[in-house]
Amino acid sequence: MRDPKRIPRILTLLFKIWEQQPDLRFNQLVQNLQAIYSQQNNNFGKRHFYEKDGEISYQNYYIDLFYLEDDQWEKFLRDYWSEIEEELQEREQQITPEVVDEIVQLFIEAGMNETEVTDSLKERIRLFLKKESKWLTIEALLIAIKTLSLTERKELVEKIKRI
Structure with a gap:
């Protein structure tokens, strides 16, 4: 059974991250975070497909993190939040x-x-x-x-x- 305490921890991280980007819609935030996770992890979850538009066929992709374990997602969010915090602290130090x-x-x-x-x-x-x-x-x-x-x-x- 998965640890139910992971839910508030993950939601708290998402909340903090979203507060720093309030103009994003929630699904934009999640999609952006998923894309970053995939890029940082050897394109994990990146699924390619082909679309046909009339006579033209072109390759596209989407990110599918269905099989990503919550502990890995939580670690990614913690690390991402740490980067944001460091940047905020650096900016605050400039306010002399x-x-x-x-x-x-x-x-x-x-x-x-x-x-x-x-x-x-x-x-x-x-x-x-x-x-x-x-x-x-x-x-x-x-x-x-x-x-x-x-x-x-x-x-x-x-x-x-x-x-």
């Missing part, structure tokens, strides 16, 4: 006090009063950068903020204050 101060200066240039600069605001800026660094590097985020108009910077600081 100097980076936060640089953004504060950009907001002050846009008309924010210096008395509004608090530790709480700086923490919210850090949280904003952490969240947005899923999509862009910290360097790219800085460039993006610098290229905003003064009005857009004001809008951004108001958004950050509500985080």
Whole structure:
């Protein structure tokens, strides 16, 4: 009998991974993960077939992990999640006090009063950068903020204050 405790462990891993890619539909996520697993494991589960479109016949494939044991899938998901965690930690380390101060200066240039600069605001800026660094590097985020108009910077600081 298979260990029933594997179910919450595997679902928790899928949940964490999916949270980092919220724009994916669930089946997109699963299909992407299956393709990665297959690529990393000598094309395990890759099934080739031929399709005919009128007179033209072409080869295609799909991934079938029906026979993959849950412990192997769980190990793959754990390793995949570990890679994501490492990347998140690296990005978070790039959010230095100097980076936060640089953004504060950009907001002050846009008309924010210096008395509004608090530790709480700086923490919210850090949280904003952490969240947005899923999509862009910290360097790219800085460039993006610098290229905003003064009005857009004001809008951004108001958004950050509500985080």
